[in-house]
Every structure is written in C-alpha cells, then in structure tokens.
Amino acid sequence: MIELRPNAPRDSAAHEMLARRGCPVSDLKDKLRHVGLRPTRQRISLGWLLFAKGDRHITAEMLYEEAMRARVPVSLATVYNTLHQFTEAGLLRQLAVDGSKSYFDTNTTEHHHFFVEGDEQLIDVPADIAVGDLPAAPEGMEIARVDVIVRLRRKGR
C-alpha cells in the first residue's frame, strides 16, 4: 500500500490529492496515528464507516454487516478488536444498555441516551440534561463517567 503521510515529501499527484488538507481518508489516518494505531486497511475502512456519517450507535455485529454490504473484507474478530482499540484510544465510547450486547457511540462527548424498548435502538438526548447534585464519590474514589439511559416505551399499552 502507498504511504500517505500528509507532510512527508512526495511528488505523486495521486498522493498529493489524497494527502490534501481536508481529505477525509487522510484525516482518518492522522486520527489513527495520533492515538497510536497503525492505519491499516481494515481500521481505515471501519473508521470510515463509523465516522463519516455523523453520530452513530452501533454494535459489533451491525458494523460487521455494514462492512460486508460495503464489500469491505474484514473478519468479525477484527471488528471486535478494532472497536475496542478505538474505544481505548478515546475515539469511541462503549455503552451498556441491555445485559447482552454492547453499543459503541461515535460521539465521545458528555451526553445521554434514550433507549427504545423493543426497537433496541439508541437515540441521543438532544438537550443538555444536567444530572442533579451528584453525591460526593466515596473515599479515595473519583467519578469517571456518568451514564444516563432514559428507557422509552411505546405509548398506550
């Protein structure tokens, strides 16, 4: 594969295009390198699927399906590995919403979620919801994160 460091001195026109400021693929590679992950073919493809469409909530299985549909050859194991690597790197946030599968959120900023029972679907809570007075964390502890999940059910049942 061609090397694509944007500031490495190169002269191919193709490279110039790909490395151009604002080229999404190049940005993605930078993003990966920034967090210490080698920008491999599958990481870039998966990163593209994850980050090119705004905020998403996705499971490993869903991402795998999507990769298959997009003709991106990648194994399910690599999808799992990649999701966890991205999460550790701070590119994703993992959400425990029901006891079984994990959801990954491409929006890593503080925000909360609606969960639609039955649909198994996650929706960002739009407004800034302040969680009221949090009690002090117990001795020697600090708050790492606060997760709020508002469970919704279809009206009239």
Added chain:
Amino acid sequence: MIELRPNAPRDSAAHEMLARRGCPVSDLKDKLRHVGLRPTRQRISLGWLLFAKGDRHITAEMLYEEAMRARVPVSLATVYNTLHQFTEAGLLRQLAVDGSKSYFDTNTTEHHHFFVEGDEQLIDVPADIAVGDLPAAPEGMEIARVDVIVRLRRKGR
C-alpha cells in the same frame, strides 16, 4: 388461586409455626402468591437469600454460588428463570451495567447506582439525585424508567 392466610384455621403444629404472623417464610410465600407465583421450594429458598438481607445487587452466578454454599439444591437454569420471574413480577429490578452480565437489584424503588470499575461492584446512591430537566419523550413514547450509573474509579492513577 387459594390464599394461605396466616389466620386460616389449621391444626398442624408445624404449619402453625410457619404460618405465624411475622414468620418471614410465610411472608415470603404470601409475597409470591400475591404476584401469581407458586411458592415452590426453590423460589422460597432463593427469595430468602435475596430478600432477607436488605438491599442487594446480585448476578445469577452469584446467587447460584450462594445457594450452593447454603446447601440449597437448585440448578443454575432455575436461578435464571427465577430471577426473571421475580423481575417480571416487580420483585426485582434488572440492571445493565457492563456489556456482559446482568445485575438484579432487590430495591425496586427509584434510585441510582455507583459502579466501581475493577471491583465490578454496585452501590446504591444514597441521596436522592434528581436528574435535571428530562426532555420530553419523542412522539408516541413515554418514559418507562431512567437509569443513572455513576462510574467510579480509584483515585490517583
């Protein structure tokens, strides 16, 4: 369904003892019958383990271990079934805290949780934490429940 009221006229001494006002086992049987569950040996034993010691956060595996230690013969499948039946009956509340196992909470009132990372331990948030202004639920939806999990980490890392 037949009711086993503690004052129902019976003449066996053993029954008298078990049915006596304030006898926890009898209370438990009533509790089960009230929610439409037949008070079987294993449901009573598990109910005893669950409800006799104040508020608890327990997984199926933990409850099974505890039953084994208490020499209560019960299968893991029955533990799972029982936990779910109790949950549907409103005697327990199921919590999704990490992506894998489920926790069951014997406190079914509105309250929130601390989760200690590493320890895999759940603690009730003591004070009443009001979740700030909840945005209106989307069209045709209503809020079933709000879960707040405050993730704690050991200080100084």
Added chain:
DNA sequence: TTACGTGCAAATAATTTGCAGTCCC
C-alpha cells in the same frame, strides 16, 4: 526486516430452551 495486525476457527461466558420427570394445589 520485524513487530504489529489480521483472519480463522476454536474457546469462553452468559444465558436460554426443550423436554422428561417432580411437586403444589
């Protein structure tokens, strides 16, 4: 070149299910 990544299949973990036998009412 060489350590880091990836794919595959097998392993694990948590949970559910089918069904024959058991127990409560």
Added chain:
DNA sequence: GGGACTGCAAATTATTTGCACGTAA
C-alpha cells in the same frame, strides 16, 4: 390428578483468544 415448575444437558448469543500468515514502517 393435572398443570405449573424444575433439572439437566444441549443450544444460542455475544465475545475473546491462539496462532499462522500478511503488511505497514
């Protein structure tokens, strides 16, 4: 007695791991 309940083992689902091979730096 009869339907509800349980136990066991096998099935499922979600996820992880070991290891040979591929590939980015």
